Amino acid sequence: MQASRLSRQVPVGDGVLTILHRLDLEIARGESVAILGASGSGKSTLLGLLAGLDLPSSGEVQINGKNLFTLDEDERAALRGRLIGFVFQSFQLLPALTALENVMLPLELAGSPAAREKALAVLHRVGLSERLQHYPKHLSGGEQQRVAIARAFATQPELLLADEPTGNLDSATGARIIDLLFELNREQGTTLVLVTHDAELAARCSRRLRLVDGHLAAA
Numbered sequence: 475m476q477a478s479r480l481s482r483q484v485p486v487g488d489g490v491l492t493i494l495h496r497l498d499l500e501i502a503r504g505e506s507v508a509i510l511g512a513s514g515s516g517k518s519t520l521l522g523l524l525a526g527l528d529l530p531s532s533g534e535v536q537i538n539g540k541n542l543f544t545l546d547e548d549e550r551a552a553l554r555g556r557l558i559g560f561v562f563q564s565f566q567l568l569p570a571l572t573a574l575e576n577v578m579l580p581l582e583l584a585g586s587p588a589a590r591e592k593a594l595a596v597l598h599r600v601g602l603s604e605r606l607q608h609y610p611k612h613l614s615g616g617e618q619q620r621v622a623i624a625r626a627f628a629t630q631p632e633l634l635l636a637d638e639p640t641g642n643l644d645s646a647t648g649a650r651i652i653d654l655l656f657e658l659n660r661e662q663g664t665t666l667v668l669v670t671h672d673a674e675l676a677a678r679c680s681r682r683l684r685l686v687d688g689h690l691a692a693a
Contacts, residue, residue, distance in 0.1 A: 475501045475524065475633060475665065480533035481688075482519055493519050495688035496533065503632075506659050506666040508676035510693050511685035517669040518563065520685065521635050524667065525560050526550040537633065555584050559626030561636035565618045567610040573597065573621045574606040577628050584629055596624045599654060601647065615642040623651060627658060633665045634658065640672050652678065 477499040483490050493516040501507055511517050522528040524535055526542035534541045537557060542550055554560070567576050574593055581589035597606060600620040610618055619642040626634055639655065640648035652675050658664045668675060676682050682693035 475499075475667075476536045477524065478534050478536075480520075480523060480535065481531045482516070482523065482528075483531045492688050494523070494530075497688065497690055499524075499683075499690060501665060501667060503665055504659065504663040505681065506656070506679040507668070508679040508682045508693070509667065509669045509685060509690075510671070510676060510682060515685045516688060517685055518637050521560075521637050521667065521669050525554060525558055525635050527554075527560070555580065555629070557632045559629060559631035559634040561619075561622050561626045561634070561639045563637040563641065565610070565622045567618055567621055567625075569610050572607050572609055573602060573613065573617075573624075576610070576621055577625045580625060580629050586629065593624070593628055596628050597621070599627075600624045601650065616644060616647060619643055620647070620651070623654070627654070630658075630662055631664060633667070635667050637669045638671065639668060640670070640675055648672070649674075 477497060480494055480497040482494040483492050509517050509520065523530050526535065529543060534543055540553065545553065571579065574597065577593040577597055578589045581592055586592065597603060600623055602617065602620055605613060605617060613621065623639060640651055643651060655666060656678060659666050668679065670676055683690045684693040
């Protein structure tokens with residue numbers, strides 16, 4: 475993955491707020507990178523741009539040689555379905571689907587065989603075997619986070635982007651999820667890009683970057 479001259483500006487009153495300023499970032503296949511920074515520094519904005527969920531004011535993001543922003547919305551969604559897993563800070567679970575159905579959905583959309591069996595296996599790995607038929611509203615915040623993580627893992631993505639993946643978890647569950655993240659990185663060569671305030675999680679990444687005033691620097 476490579477981001478070049480990536481900028482994001484938003485209008486504020488009579489002026490413009492620059493969140494990201496001509497940012498460059500290159501991440502090697504299989505690398506694990508933690509992005510740190512104060513609240514409001516633009517970490518989640520950067521992650522959304524790297525996934526093609528948002529559009530930049532200028533610049534480009536290339537994944538496997540494709541510039542995300544030359545693709546239309548449907549093409550970007552198709553690329554995400556094939557290559558990218560995303561763990562949202564706000565979970566983004568579908569309220570009308572059970573935990574199992576939420577995890578099965580990306581597998582079914584990708585035409586994956588044995589979607590139910592794969593979803594069951596990954597939900598077991600995040601410790602939710604007893605909560606398969608529960609809807610999001612009946613799950614705690616930590617349980618919803620684990621469903622979101624299971625959904626991101628289920629398709630065995632080449633690239634996993636995670637926004638505070640342990641932010642809603644107790645320390646024991648958070649430690650298990652951290653182990654799972656790095657098992658995926660090690661076993662499947664998955665590239666990890668993590669926005670986090672978790673010092674333990676950041677320390678296990680091969681590289682740590684800090685976002686300050688719209689610029690990235692080594693942490």
